[in-house]
Amino acid sequence: MSGRSKQTLYDTHINMYPPSRGGAGAQVTTMDSPSRSVPYPVDDVQQPMSPIPLQSAMTSQSIRSNSTLGEISKAGTPTNTRYDQPFTFNSPSGLQHSTDSFTNFVHNNSSVDTFQSASDSSAQLAAPPPPYNETELRSRNLPDESQNFLQEKAYRKPSDLAELEETREKPAATGEKPILKRDLSQYNERAKRFHEVYEITVNDSPNFTPNKQMKWCETLFEYAFIDEFIGNYNINGDKLKRTLTPDETLKNQKIILEHALKVLTKLITLQYGPALYLMATLYSHQPYIQVKIQSVIARNDVKALDYYSRAAVLDLSDACYRAGVCYEYERGTPADWNKTRCLQKAIYFYEKGALSCQNVACMYKLGMFCLHGVIDPASGQAIVHQDIKAALSWFGRAIRRDEKVGQTRKDNKPAEASDKPLGDLVSPQAMYELAKIYEFEGLAPQLQQGLAAVGIIQDTVRALRYYHRCATRFSYPLAQWRLGQCYEFGHLNLPVIANKSIAWYAKAATAKPRGNPIAMMALSGWYLTGATGVLKSNNKEAYSWARKACQASEGKLARAEYALGFYYEKGIGCKPNADSARDHYTKAAQAGHQKAQERLRGGNEWRVG
Structure with a gap:
């Protein structure tokens, strides 16, 4: 497998179940979340495609993870590396500000470069950094030097500071601290949410409650990359008198980020699992919060794996999954570990x-390991032996909380009665695999034999129920694509209905965050041939969807590359272009597409136009 292919698989699988926005330890986004991504079988099934009409005889077999589970010794976690700093700043390329870089800022202006090692759990705990609180500092009659510092932090003029006296409540007779009253009438909803978190954090400063401070840390990271916020509000949640200049905005962003890093580092020294997990996601450039962190923190897979592993030891659900993915795809693993040892650890x-x-994502992974077995490519020895019954058991456990398809809960309550969203409790990937198993046709002969040996026979009704449930309840693009195919070719005893086929293909092709490239190619075929009374033939749309399929699959879907080459050769929906046709034929041929190889071998026998 090429380095790029391994990178693509890692990036795809690491995000199979990104945590929900609700908390660092949550497991899965719900089915409607635009942030969820799934592992699509973008590798071609290597079946010839007739360009006109586009009647693909695609099977239902998807590319699977060539792995599974048995009795395997548990390899030890590598010794933690002691890091000099928890973060290394890079120059933020995504910001359109003509100012100094974060690197200069760190060296010249902050304490970030003097942080304790985030991996050193024995480090002496420093006092938690409180939020900047102008009222408190003013009430303590701090010297002018401190007030000047505050002016810099909040970008206030002396007259602005004087106005605070007018908005401050008078101290009560009991000697309580004066309270700063803020008029939130001019705040937008986003700023109000920030202010709410800020107030909770201020009240919690004496206690430093981990979950409250974690929420503050996540909020700071997220809001530091919202241009509208950092241009009009400071870290105290104050609305500024004017919109900041680009230089001031960048400076404000630095203040917010610096504070977020301080809070995160403090939480890590406390060995707070969600903080370890957040640190790992930042290092792996796969954060679960909406941040452009890759412009600030250098990617470091070794550190990411260390933090994922440490969070997993504390039973952080998503950390267990992501640590497994890192070991499975050998990202950040020790250089002297071979494939077998990495997979054992995964x-x-x-x-x-x-x-x-x-x-449930881990259950799905174990099910895939059991279904196919794993062979060490170097020695040819089985790392994991095929175990069909165990695979079915894992898949069944991964969907058991779906009240219509899986088994009912022991307490006889429906899945909706759980505290977690249904999408957190059910693996659509596992449901899709079960549908393929009961469809039976299209599976590899060896797998069919294994299934038959344990009493699994074709059950089209059950397969269709799984596909439909997976496509509708969980909006899983592969199941949507399969239903589109069934309605196009009459599979699983369904009638051939063009409009239903097109509708399901469209759902899969336009799924978020990226569409299914196989469904895009199916739409290209429908637009190429048209459907009487349903869809008019449109060569431009046919070309457009083939091009989108090539882009979505990053050149790995051979039939899409071949189709686009054909479109360029014949000028279908585009201007004829011999060079582009040859490029796409070459990509398809390298992926094993027979017709593309034949086109290239023809040499001068084919020409554009």
């Missing part, structure tokens, strides 16, 4: 996530 974390945290 299985250890998947088992931990499945058994200790009830993580």
Whole structure:
């Protein structure tokens, strides 16, 4: 497997179940979340495609993870590396401000470069950094030097500071601290939410309650990259008198980020699991919060894996899954570890996530390992032996909380009665795999034999129920694509209905965050041929969807590359272009597409136009 292919698989699988916005330890976004991504089988099934009409004989078999589970010794976690700093700043390329870089800021202006090692759990705990609080400082009659510092932080003029006296409540006879009253009438909803978190954090400063401070840390990271906010509000949640200049905005952003890093580092020294997990996501450039952190923090897979592993030890559900993915795809793993040892460690974390945290993504992974078995490519020895019954058991556990398809809960309550959203409790990937198993046709002969040996036979009704439930209840693009295919070719005893086929393909092709490239190619075929009374033939749309399929699959879907090459050769929906046609034929041929190889071997026998 090429380095780029491994990178693509890692990036895809690491985000199979990104945590919900509700908390660092949550497991899965719900089915309607635009942030959820799924592992699409973008590798071609290597079946010839007739360009006109586009009647793809695609099977239902998807590319699977060539792995599974048995009795495997648990390899130890690598010794933690002691890091000089928890973060290394880079120059933020995404910001359109003509000012100094974060690197200069760190070296010249802040205490970020003197942080204790975030990996050193024995470090002496420093006092938690409180939010900047102008009222408190003013009430303590601090010297002018401190007030000048505040002016810099909040970008206030002396006259602005004087106005605070007018908005401050008078001290009560009991000697309580004066309270700063803020008029929130001019705040937008986003700023009001920030202010609410800020107030909770201020009240919690003496206690430094981890979950409250974690929320503050996440909020700071997120709001530091919202241009409208950092241009009009300071870290205290104050609305500024004027919109900041670009230089001032960048400076305000630095203040917010610096404080977020201080809070995060403090939480890590307390060995707070969600903070360890957040740190890991930042280092792996796969954060669960909406931040452009790659412009600030250098990617470091070794540190990311260390933090994922440490959070997993504390039974952080998503950390178990992501640590497993890192080991499975050898991201950040020790250089002297071979494939077998890495996979053993991946299985250890998947088992931990499945058994200790009830993580359905880990259950799905274990099911895939069991379904196919894993062979060490170097020695040819089985790392994991195929175990069909175990695979079915893991898949069944991963969907058991779906009240219509899976088993009912022991307390006989429907899944909706749980505290977690349904999407957090059910693996659509596992449901899709079960649908393919009961469809039976299209599976590899060896797998069919294994299934038959344990009494699994074709059950089209059950397969269709799984596909439909997965496509509708969980909006899973692969299931949507499969239903579109069934209605196009009459599979699973469904009638051929063009409008239903097109509708399901469209759902899969336009799914968020990225559409399914196979469904895009199916739409290209429908636009190429048209459907009587349903869809008019449109060559431009046919070309457009083929081009989108190539982009979405990053050149790995051979049939899409071949189709686009054909479109360029014949000028279908685009201007004829021999060079572009040859480029796409070459990509398809390299992926094993027979017709593309034939087109290229023809040499001068084919020409544009």
